[in-house]
Amino acid sequence: xxxxxxxxxxxxxxxxxxxxxxxxxAIPSRTLPYLAGLTPPSFNVILVDESxxxxxxxxxxxxxAFTGLVHNMPRAVDIAREFKNRNKPTIIGGIGAYSVSDAIxxxxxxxxxxxxxxxxxxxxxxxxLAKGRLQDRYECSSLPSLDGMPRAxxxxxxxxxxxxxxxxxKLPMIPVETSRGCPHNCSFCSVSRYFGKxxxxxxxGEVLEEIKQYGxxxxxxxDDNIAINPDRAKELFLALKPLGIQWFGQFESRIVLRxxxxxxxxxxxxxxxxxGIESLNxxxxxxxxxxxxxxxxxxDLARVLGGNRIILLGSIVFGLDEDTPESIESTVERMIxxxxxx
Numbered sequence: 257x258x259x260x261x262x263x264x265x266x267x268x269x270x271x272x273x274x275x276x277x278x279x280x281x282a283i284p285s286r287t288l289p290y291l292a293g294l295t296p297p298s299f300n301v302i303l304v305d306e307s308x309x310x311x312x313x314x315x316x317x318x319x320x321a322f323t324g325l326v327h328n329m330p331r332a333v334d335i336a337r338e339f340k341n342r343n344k345p346t347i348i349g350g351i352g353a354y355s356v357s358d359a360i361x362x363x364x365x366x367x368x369x370x371x372x373x374x375x376x377x378x379x380x381x382x383x384x385l386a387k388g389r390l391q392d393r394y395e396c397s398s399l400p401s402l403d404g405m406p407r408a409x410x411x412x413x414x415x416x417x418x419x420x421x422x423x424x425x426k427l428p429m430i431p432v433e434t435s436r437g438c439p440h441n442c443s444f445c446s447v448s449r450y451f452g453k454x455x456x457x458x459x460x461g462e463v464l465e466e467i468k469q470y471g472x473x474x475x476x477x478x479d480d481n482i483a484i485n486p487d488r489a490k491e492l493f494l495a496l497k498p499l500g501i502q503w504f505g506q507f508e509s510r511i512v513l514r515x516x517x518x519x520x521x522x523x524x525x526x527x528x529x530x531x532g533i534e535s536l537n538x539x540x541x542x543x544x545x546x547x548x549x550x551x552x553x554x555x556d557l558a559r560v561l562g563g564n565r566i567i568l569l570g571s572i573v574f575g576l577d578e579d580t581p582e583s584i585e586s587t588v589e590r591m592i593x594x595x596x597x598x
Contacts, residue, residue, distance in 0.1 A: 258386040259318030260300040263288045266324050266331040267306040275331065281308045281418045283476055286408055286431035287323050287350065293406035294378050298386075301412060306331070308417035313338055319385055322366075323350035329360065336365035345390055347381065349374065351450050372396020373436075373451070375405075399451070402436065402458040407466055423502050424473035431476045434463045434492060438480050440508075442534075442546045444573075447480045457488055460495050467499060475503040475525075483507050486517050493517070496524040506530045509552040512560050522564035529561055530569045536587050540576040554594035562595065 265285045267276050285305055292301045299318075304311055320339045322332045329352050336346040349370030353360045360369060368390050370377050377394045384390050410430060418428035435458065436451040467475060482505040483489035496503070502525045509531055511518060521529075533549060535541055541549050561568045570591070574584050 258296075258298040258382070260302065260316070261295065261382075261385075262302045262304065262312075262315055262317040262320045263291055264311060264320060264322050264332075264335060265305045265307075266322060266328045266335055268327045268331050276307060278307050281305065281428075283429050283431060284410060284413050284415065284418050286433065286478055289408035289410045289412060290406070290433075291321070291323070291374060291378065292409040292412050294374055295382065296379070299382060301409070303409075303412045305413060305417075306335075309414055311335060313342065317344065319345040319347055319367075319390075322346070322348040323352070325350075325352045326355050328352055329356055333360070333363045333365045336363075340365060340367065345385065347390075349377075351446055354450055355446055368392060368394070370394045373400055375400040399437075399454070399456065402433075402456050403462070405433075405458060405462065405466075407469055410470065421474040421502075427470070427472045427474075429474045429476050429504070430467075430470050430472040431478050432463065432467060433478045434458050434460075434482065435479045435488075439484070440481075440546070440548060443544045451480075455485060457485075460492050463492065464495055464499065467496075467501065473501055475501050477503060477505040480506055481508050483511055483514070483517055483521070486514050489517055490520055493520045493524040493526075499525070501525045502527045504528045504530070506532075509533060509549050509557060512552060512557045515560050518560050518564050518566065522566055526564075526566055528567040528569055530571065531557065532571045534571060534573045535576055535579075536572075536590060537576070537578050537583060539578040543577055554590065558595040 265288050270276050288303045288305065292303060295301050302315065302317065322336060324332055332348060336348070340346050345367040346365060347368040347370060348360060348366045353369065354371060360366065368381065370381060371393065373396055376396050376398065381394055415428055421429055435455055437453060437455045438447045439453050439455065441448050441453065505526060507529045534544065534546055538550055541547060558568055572587060
């Protein structure tokens with residue numbers, strides 16, 4: 257064995273300064289199980305989602321690796337400092353660390369910072385770790401292909417610590433990735449900056465095989481815009497139909513222009529759709545460079561999705577530059593009138 261790696265998805269701090277803990281988590285992280293899948297069998301792997309489990313600071317491991325979103329980073333720093341004080345190498349990567357890279361570097365809590373997607377970098381990091389020559393920083397030089405991705409090892413998580421859906425009492429909702437990237441450049445969003453503006457897709461057959469291996473009946477697709485390419489979306493959704501699953505995905509508002517794709521999505525098991533509306537104010541949309549949302553009729557969006565029995569989860573951001581108390585109240589009223597609430 258080349259050693260053991262403890263992967264930690266940190267929790268975050270509440271308003272009272274206490275670490276937030278959940279009796280049951282909503283959805284398990286895909287990142288930790290996927291990193292475990294990328295890790296060679298010569299390494300023993302331990303996964304900890306701190307929101308539902310405890311961290312063993314005395315664990316006999318070769319290194320501790322962290323990932324998470326921005327709100328997880330303060331807790332990640334504190335955990336890493338404790339492990340570093342115990343002479344354990346600490347490694348961090350992912351979009352949270354990328355988003356606050358200066359603060360992560362200046363914290364001094366991490367022996368190694370990994371910048372970019374893991375497929376290209378992680379084998380090198382582990383090889384250097386095994387040989388005792390771990391570098392301070394690793395940077396991805398290219399955006400990797402999504403062909404041949406390993407199966408995420410969800411069995412290494414405490415799956416009994418996550419909620420069950422009505423359609424699957426054996427397993428929690430399992431996150432699956434089918435694409436990366438986004439051609440848009442919304443100013444508040446890190447997706448196109450981190451994953452690139454060119455869309456990359458997994459082979460549909462590999463996506464189906466992964467879902468079958470899990471045996472889960474409720475899937476959460478982590479794609480930031482699962483139907484941005486209608487032809488590819490149609491291929492994927494048609495292939496999903498025989499699986500008999502139910503699923504949740506993220507769509508952009510212009511899906512309203514393709515009711516045929518919405519219908520096929522529903523037939524394949526789509527039961528809820530997250531749509532980033534952000535604002536009903538044209539000036540606000542221009543200020544965040546989300547021009548593709550202009551002109552979308554909320555009533556049509558609710559009608560097209562609702563008519564296919566897909567629950568619409570709309571994202572609205574309050575507090576943009578053009579917002580006023582009156583405009584916020586008007587937005588709520590317009591959403592109710594458009595049928596976004598029941």
